[in-house]
Amino acid sequence: MSRSLMNRAAEPALLSAGGVLVAAAAGGGRGGGHLNRSAALVRALRKAGAEAWLYPAGPEGPLPGVDPGLVISAPGDREWALVVLDCFRCSPEEVEGWKARGPVLGLDEGRSRRSCDFLVDLLPGLPGREQPNLASPLLLPLPDKRRPAFPESGYRKILISFGAEDPGTVTVKAALALRGSPGDALGDVSLTAVLGPLRRNAPEDRKLLDQAGITAAEGVLGSSFRESLADYDLVITHFGVTAFEALYARVPVLLLNPGPCHERLARRGGIPSAGTGKRGLERLAPMVRESVQLTGQSRAAAARWGLDGEKSSLAALLLGARPRVHRACPFCASSGSRPVIGRFPGRTYRRCSCGGIYLDRLDPPPVEYGGDYFFSAYQKQYGRTYLEDFPGLQRIGEKRLDRIAAVLGKNSPGRRLLDIGCAYGPFLAAAKERGFAVQGMDPARDAAAYVSERLNIPVRRGFFPESAPRVPLTSLPSGT
Ligand SMILES: [Zn+2]
Structure with a gap:
């Protein structure tokens, strides 16, 4: 048995051995969404017993709404069992730097997708970019609280939130655009506008909202904000986490996007959008008045992304x-990569x-393949045990060897064959009969013993490539 195999067998089933580092985009220009959902991930991992830390990647600055106990200020020299990058646009150099510290999993990575070892997209991305290993908005930290159903029409409570930073500085403009006159469909609507902690022009914003009779909500982020979404009949936001959280809470969504990239994502996601800029602001109120249509489109968008189902957990996936x-x-x-x-x-x-x-x-x-893998589990799937199947599998092996022989040429001398995952060795037996010098490899103890003792064929117990014979494959005879 190889040493690497023994080490792996002794490992606990989880990351707790090496720890998880979640590096999140932080600081000016990078919004608050990444930081918040990364903090939620660290909390969930810790709750399940794993060692997990949040590393705010970016210029030093305030970390609004983040528990300082979750934060590690320097990642240190240690190796991590997993590094999760939630940076939106990491540079390839950053990713390579992290790869020296452990396996790297990129969350919604937009720039260095090719570099990441694993890619998970929580938010749907644009077509044409490198496909992720896994994509599902159901892995977002979605709210527990949901409305029993989407409101059919006549919105009475509307929430306006453009995140911690409001990159397009549209919060107040959008709120004022919706402040209808008495008698209008929007005249009696209760409006709440979130003034995020990273936005600019704070004092003026508050004054303008007060004057228009619009509730200003300050400093509400994280889980309490998420759980409050179901209290509203409509959420106005840009393409991002809040939109998916609201759809999951069965609250209609209308987007006002800061630029063409967000707008393309919105269109691809089928999420109702007023558009961008001045034009978008003008279209906001008319679209809100068409509440039946807006609700229908939102319900369809929720169904499209599986948000009409039950949420799953990124932490559980990583654990x-x-x-x-x-x-x-x-x-x-x-x-190199x-x-x-x-x-x-x-x-x-x-x-x-x-x-x-x-x-x-x-x-x-x-x-460890359970001792019963080739018996009861196999029988359940194929109707007989592996050993009962041995002669049939050997015949299948002979057909494969015909094809291999055709590639190698009939009289190629010194033909060697390594069967990775050889099980009880029917293919090895067939190849040995054809004159190959054979060797097997399999992680299952009983199977390896059978090949060695009953078939008298050399075998290594373990996985490829760790337990492979130390012969560079490039030096194997070509057979020509
Ligand atoms: Zn190579």
Whole structure:
């Protein structure tokens, strides 16, 4: 048994061994949403017993609404079991720097997608960019409190919130645009405008809202804000976390976006939007008056992103993870990141210039296959035990060997064959009969013992590539 295998077998099932560092965008120009949801993730991971820290990445400044006990001021020299990046637009250099400290999982990463070991998109992104390993708004920290149903029409309470920073400085303009005259459909509506902690022009804003009879809500962020959404009949915001939280709470949403990028995302997400800039402000009130239509569009958007279902948990997803990544190609040992050729839930495939394709996993399979895997579990799936199936599997192996022989050429001398995941060895047995020098590899103890003792074929117990024979694959005979 190889040493790496033994080490892995002794690992606890979770990240608690190495700790999770959540690096979140913070400071001016980067909004408050990333910081808040990262803080929520750290809290949830800690609640489940994991060691987790929030690292505010960016210029030093106030961290509104963040519990200082969650924060680590320097990531230190240590290696982390997982580094979660919630930075929106990390530079490739930043990502490479983090990769030296542990496996890197990017959340909604917009710039350095290719560099991240794993990508999870909580917010739907634009088509054409690199696909993530997993995408689901249901992994956002969504509210517990939901309305029983979307309000059908006639909004009475409207919330206006453009986040902590209000990058387009539209909060007051939007609120005033909705302040209808008496007798108008919007005349009696109760309006609440959030004045986020990172916005500019604070004193004037408050005065203007007071004069117009609009409630100003200050410093409301995080979970209490999230849970308050269901108290409203409509939420006006820009494309981002709040919009998805509101849709999940069964509250209609109308977007007013700070720029064309947000607007494209809104359109792709099917979320009702008034548009951007002055034009968007002008369209706001007329669209709010058409409440039946707005509610219908919001309900459809919620259904489109699965937000009519039950939320799941990013923390729970990460708690089950035991990430394993390669910082060097397992075939030629050259270092550096290689291009991603495919991402699937929990798996990232990369291709090296040597021709090797290798796999990084967020959640590798257990080292110990239960002793019953090839018996009762196999029988359940295939109707007989693996050993009962042995002759049939050997015949299938012979057909495969016909094809392999055709590729190698009939009389290629010194043909060697390594069967990774050989189980009880039917393919090895077939290859041995054809004159191959064979070797097997499998993590299951009983299977490895069977191959060695009954078939008299050399076998290694373990996973590829850690337990592979130390022969560079590039030096295997080509067979020509
Ligand atoms: Zn390589």
